[in-house]
Every structure is written in C-alpha cells, then in structure tokens.
C-alpha cells in the first residue's frame with residue numbers, strides 16, 4: 001500500500017517560503033522579481049495553466065508581465081517581443097507557453113530567450129549546463145520531481161530509475177537530473193521493446209507520456225516509487241471532464257510504496273519551480289545572495 005507524495009502540500013509550503021524571501025529581497029533591490037509569460041492562441045488548457053502561473057506569481061510577490069497574442073501572430077513579431085523582454089530590466093524570467101500554433105517554430109523562439117532569463121530552462125545553454133553538471137536554470141517539471149523526492153528523503157542514489165518519455169520538456173532533462181543524483185537511469189519510450197518488462201525493473205518509475213492508464217500494476221515492481229508527470233484531461237461517461245495522469249492510480253496504489261496523485265502531485269511543483277527559477281535569475285542578475 002503506497003503513501004502519497006503530496007506535491008500540492010509541498011508546493012504550498014515552498015511558495016510561502018519564497019514569498020518571505022521575495023519580501024526581503026525586493027526591499028534590498030528596490031523592485032520585485034519579474035516574470036513574462038508569452039501565450040499565443042487560445043488553447044483553453046494553456047490559458048488555464050497561464051492563469052495558474054499568474055496567480056502563483058502574485059501569491060509570492062513576483063510581478064507578472066503576461067502577454068497574450070492572437071493565433072496568427074508571426075514568428076518575426078514574437079522574436080521581436082522576446083528580444084525586447086531580454087532588454088527589459090524589470091523582467092528576470094521569460095517563458096513561452098507550449099505548445100505553439102503549427103506555423104510557429106518553437107525551438108527557434110526558445111533559442112531567442114537570453115539564457116539568464118530562461119525560466120523554463122529549455123535554452124541550449126541551460127540544457128548544456130545540465131549535461132555538464134554546472135549550475136544553471138533547470139527545467140521546471142523535472143526539477144519539481146527531484147525536489148519532491150528530496151523532501152520525502154527518497155534518495156535516488158544507487159536506485160534504478162526508469163523514465164518513460166524522452167521529451168526535451170521532461171524526459172531527457174529528468175533522466176540527467178536523476179543521473180546527477182547517482183541513480184542508474186533507463187530512458188524508455190514509445191519504441192521500447194517490452195515496456196512492461198523494463199518498467200518492472202524500476203525502483204523509481206516516472207511517466208511523462210500523456211496517455212491515461214498507460215501504467216498498470218503488472219508494470220510496477222512491488223514497493224517501487226511511482227511518479228506520474230502525465231496531465232491528461234479526459235471526458236467521463238457522465239460527460240464530466242476530469243484530470244488524470246499516465247498511471248492507473250487505483251490499481252497501482254496497492255503495489256507501490258510511494259505515488260504522486262494527479263492532480264495535486266507534480267503539477268503544482270512545476271509552477272513552484274518556475275517561481276523558484278525566476279527568483280534565482282533575479283538574484284543572479286542583481287548579484288543578490290538568495
């Protein structure tokens with residue numbers, strides 16, 4: 001029978017700590033930290049996430065400079081907006097909400113963000129720092145996973161971690177962070193032969209796929225730690241919409257030792273790490289000790 005890894009409770013506690021820290025820092029610096037969130041188009045899920053980020057910013061005293069653009073905004077225009085935010089001294093973090101509409105080249109835009117304002121940690125410079133084990137801005141979702149494990153004193157050292165998913169947003173950076181924490185890491189994905197057998201060897205099983213109920217109990221070693229990064233909105237037979245992860249929670253719960261719920265697991269940790277990154281950039285840029 002598993003215990004819950006309560007991301008929501010930890011996120012609340014960390015955001016409270018951040019708000020105290022920001023109060024003192026802003027007094028010394030004469031201005032609060034600033035985060036610019038760029039959203040293009042009107043995907044309702046993205047709009048909800050962006051609102052969540054803005055609420056969290058105001059909770060901890062970060063000024064948010066949200067910008068919302070119509071779906072048909074051009075690459076050139078967005079590039080210019082990012083360049084002016086790079087120059088804007090009030091802005092310590094810049095985030096481009098993904099996914100972008102099809103006509104836009106997301107990677108090219110992420111590359112425009114000044115690495116010291118890259119709140120999402122997706123710029124090649126920051127991903128390169130992660131590969132080399134140097135300090136830098138770390139991607140928010142994987143950083144949230146690591147912080148949650150650390151808070152529960154679940155040390156990945158010597159453990160076999162299996163990450164299902166190889167995205168730049170989650171799977172790849174998370175595999176590197178687990179490696180940095182001395183886990184033995186396997187990255188599995190849609191072409192992995194006998195995924196169930198690979199998953200079953202995991203002491204720490206992380207899924208970041210975006211497929212409801214992908215992880216069933218036969219894929220989980222008894223006593224494993226299960227971290228569910230999936231965020232899937234499904235419509236129940238009753239017509240109600242519900243947020244679920246990649247793990248068949250009810251069925252896996254009895255097999256695992258620790259498990260993250262969805263909602264209330266990694267989602268709130270992701271937002272908290274974004275705030276943390278913004279404050280970190282602010283301290284670096286202003287030469288403040290945090």
Ligand SMILES: Nc1nc(=O)c2c([nH]1)NC[C@@H]1CN(c3ccc(C(=O)N[C@@H](CCC(=O)O)C(=O)O)cc3)C=[N+]21
Pocket residue numbers: 048049052095096097098099120140141231243262263264265266267268269270271
């Ligand atoms: N550049 C970029 N960076 C991102 O970090 C990024 C992104 N684009 N695009 C979309 C994904 C998704 N994402 C979530 C963040 C918080 C919750 C979250 O807080 N979820 C709550 C529930 C929220 C609800 O009920 O809708 C929870 O899991 O408890 C979910 C998903 C960040 N993303």
